[in-house]
Amino acid sequence: MSQIDFRRIDVDQYDPDSFISKEDLTPPCKPVSAAEQQQVASEIRGAISRGEAKAALPIALDFAPYGGDDQVKDAHLKSVIEILSATKSAEIPSVVKGLNKEQQDVLIKYLYKAMGSPQGQSQGVGAILLAWYEKTVDITGQGAVVRYMSDRRTV
Incomplete structure (x- = not known):
């Protein structure tokens, strides 16, 4: 009988199901x-010009371009920032409460992305984003932040 130390053999290397790539972890996006x-941006601008920023936000959040390239994502971020800037601070809680849970999670994603982008740090937009963040987390709780951190899809 041969002298093999079975404790040092990595049996997982022979199992094809144990290999997981980054693409396998990211859900498919169209x-x-x-x-x-x-x-969508022209539809959003039309709603903002009619004074219906509250109606434009769900449209923007439902269209989150997970499968788009960086230019598409940046252009959509600009549209979302326009909506957030056009909404009065007194209306923020009612707007957030009017969103469903998935839309609230996407809103948190856009708030974080906007705070980290040059678009979100220009001309007083940072204060608006922080107000939105504060009131959104007050309503949704910390769960939305945890879901943002664990979701592999980026906006």
Whole structure:
């Protein structure tokens, strides 16, 4: 009988199900074109110009371009920042309460992304984002932040 130390053999290397790539962990997302994003952006701008920023936010959050390239994502971030800036601070709690749980989670994603981008740090937008963040977390609790941190899909 041969002298093999079975405790040193890595049996997982032979199991094909044990290999997980980064692509396997990221849920599939449909690709989003720049034309689709521009159409949604014009719809959002129209709602803002009519004074319906409260109605424009769910449209923007439902369209989160997970499958888009960086230019599409940045353009959509700009649209979301326009909505957040156009909303009065007294209306923020009612707007957040009017969103469903998934939309609230996407809103948290956009708030974090905006705070980390140059668009969100210009001309007083930072204070608006912090007000939105504070009131959103007051309503949703810390669960939305935890879901943001654990979700692999980026906006």
